[in-house]
Amino acid sequence: MSGIMLTKISVIIPTLNESATIGRLIKSLKGIPELEIIVSDGGSRDGTAELIKQSGAVAVSSKPGRGVQLNVGVQVASGDILFFLHADSRLQRSAVAQIRQSVSKGTQWGCCRLRFDEDSWFFRMLAKASDWRARYLAMCYGDQGIYCTRAFFNSVGGFPDWAFLEDLEFSRRARRRVNACVLKDQIIASTRRFRRHGLWRTFWKMQGVKVLFTLGFPLSYIERFYQAGGREKECQRES
Numbered sequence: 001m002s003g004i005m006l007t008k009i010s011v012i013i014p015t016l017n018e019s020a021t022i023g024r025l026i027k028s029l030k031g032i033p034e035l036e037i038i039v040s041d042g043g044s045r046d047g048t049a050e051l052i053k054q055s056g057a058v059a060v061s062s063k064p065g066r067g068v069q070l071n072v073g074v075q076v077a078s079g080d081i082l083f084f085l086h087a088d089s090r091l092q093r094s095a096v097a098q099i100r101q102s103v104s105k106g107t108q109w110g111c112c113r114l115r116f117d118e119d120s121w122f123f124r125m126l127a128k129a130s131d132w133r134a135r136y137l138a139m140c141y142g143d144q145g146i147y148c149t150r151a152f153f154n155s156v157g158g159f160p161d162w163a164f165l166e167d168l169e170f171s172r173r174a175r176r177r178v179n180a181c182v183l184k185d186q187i188i189a190s191t192r193r194f195r196r197h198g199l200w201r202t203f204w205k206m207q208g209v210k211v212l213f214t215l216g217f218p219l220s221y222i223e224r225f226y227q228a229g230g231r232e233k234e235c236q237r238e239s
Helices: 022-029 048-055 066-076 094-104 121-137 150-155 166-175 192-197 199-214 219-227
Strands: 009-015 035-041 058-061 081-084 109-116 147-149 181-189
Touching (some): 009 066, 022 035, 035 048, 035 066, 081 094, 081 150, 094 147
Parallel strands (some): 009 035, 009 081
Antiparallel strands (some): 109 147
């Protein structure tokens, strides 16, 4: 790497009670050249904030809600490339080099291919569908690790200050300008949401949310639909 100027990448991770996952993710990112790690915490009460400080990552505090937290993280970021990760994800380290290479060729935004941390036909098919959607419909979701240039982020107005679906709205704005670039490397997403609420129940809830969003239903209505059944407010618990 000596003598080569690398474009700085700011990784921004929203957290809310993620003490079980955030340390592992930060550790996996440490040591990558010209990579700034920023964790935007929404008021954790499980020791997450202390773990962030001990890890050496840049810690910022925010109101809870992924959209708000991500935007707050961008405000302190110093990189020309922004890379948004969920706290419970794992990343192939070579994806960082692919992001730099992609941007150097003129790419403005995109995401990684998706894999889940359970290898079953259900999750393999779900990952393939996510990759197809990102590649051909330019709809990248947060669990796929959205990346973009700072200039492009500003041009689309950043993320909406929403508790969830901020990734759908960002993708909707972004794809109006240019298609997404899907990297070859994978990001490994957690299946905990599916295991907590049930595979098929979660799957159909997710599809219903997408349909309601596409049809233009108010966010408050979509959130009530997603929360129906007395479940805890996952959009506020998980990042």
